[in-house]
Structure formats: structure tokens, C-alpha cells
Amino acid sequence: MKSFIENHQYQYIKSQIENLLQSKLTTHDTAVTEAIKTLTQEKVTGLFGKLSEDQKQLVDQVQHVEDEAEAIFFLSRLKQHVTPFPELHTDTIQSLFPKAKKLRLPDLESVDWNELSYFGWNDQGSGKKYIILFKDGKLIGIEGRTTFSQKPGICSICHEQEDVNLFTTSVKRSSKEESITRANYICRNSNTCNRNLKNIHPLHRFIDLMT
Secondary structure (H helix, E strand, C coil), rough: CCCCHHHHHHHHHHHHHHHHHHHHHHHHHHHHHHHHHHHHHHHHHHHCCCHHHHHHHHHHHHHHCCCCCHHHHHHHHHHEECCCCCCCHHHHHHHCCCCCCCCCCCHHHHHHHHHCCCCEECCCCCCCEEEEEEECCEEEEEEEEEEEECCCCECCCCCEEEEEEEEEEECCCCCCCCEEEEEEEEEEEEEHHHCCCCCCCHHHHHHHHHH
16 A cells, blocks of 8 residues: 655644544543544544545554554554655755755654644744745755744644744745845744644644745
């Protein structure tokens, strides 16, 4: 079976299973429990367009998860079919940021590409954050300055409350136009953000706004 699950879909399914198990702890009404199971299965199936018979059989198993052990087993099976973020190499990354003279990269060998909807890292020395993602079939990269926030806030990408930084870019459409400054709060830790991300559309809207 080919990979057919995106990281954000996997994270959404994981959150639905957590909700399902939590509901089993708070209610002993069989009818309510069965209704929640059915709703969970519908939500998960609704993430996808057309599924093959094998894919549908795998996804439908979500409604049979009864406890944490079964949840771990089911998620481990799903993860085998998650499409990894394409592994990036130094030359590719540098080509996306040609104006960055001294681009400091994280340890690419330690990156788990299987858990990313986008690739982001902070450069503490320059006070910048870099973000790479696939959008409309193309690999794109944006960079912005980051300002530390002392208080947790809602991330514009994953929409969860986390430790955030203010991410700021300057947009100039043509040589005759003045630069426009745009800013949004996003997760300080991109790995945390990727684990929180359950819908890809806010990420794409963020990129459209900041570029």
C-alpha cells in the first residue's frame, strides 16, 4: 500500500483518538460511546478523498480503538503510510535563500522528516527564522526576523496556544514600491508546531500573508 496520509492528517487522527479515549473515561453510556465512535470514524474518513479498499479498511479501524494500547498499535500502523517531507540537503536549502550570506543550518541528520508538514528553524545569531514548505507543487522558503514573546500566545500556523515569537517580514512587490512590514505570532519551536498542525490551510494562508 502506497503512502497516502499527510502529516497534518496523521496529527488530526491522533487528536481524534485522544478525544475518543477521553470520552470513554467520562461517560459509561453505551449509546453515547457508540455515537462518538461513529462520529470519529466519519471525521477521519472525511479527511480523504477517494480511498482504495485497503486504505479504507485501515482508516476505518479507528472506530475499534478501545484503549491506549490499541491506540498506540493503530497509530503505528498508520505512520507506516505517512508521506514524509522530502529530505532537504544543504545546497537545496541555500538556493532558497540566496540573500542569506551566512546561512546557519540545523543538524539535518537529526531531522525526522516523517513528522513535518513544513521545515523551520531559528538562527539565534541573526535573530531570524527560516521556513520551507511545498505549496502549489513548488518548494518555497521564507525568512523573517523573530522577536521573543514572554507570554504564550496563539500560533498563526497551528492555532494552538504555545510559546511564540513574533515573525516579521518585509514585502516589496516592485522596485518602485515601499516595503510593507507584516507580522504574526508563530510557535517558537517548529517541531512543536508540526505536531500541533492538524489542518494545512492555515499554514498556506500564513505563507500567502507573509509573502
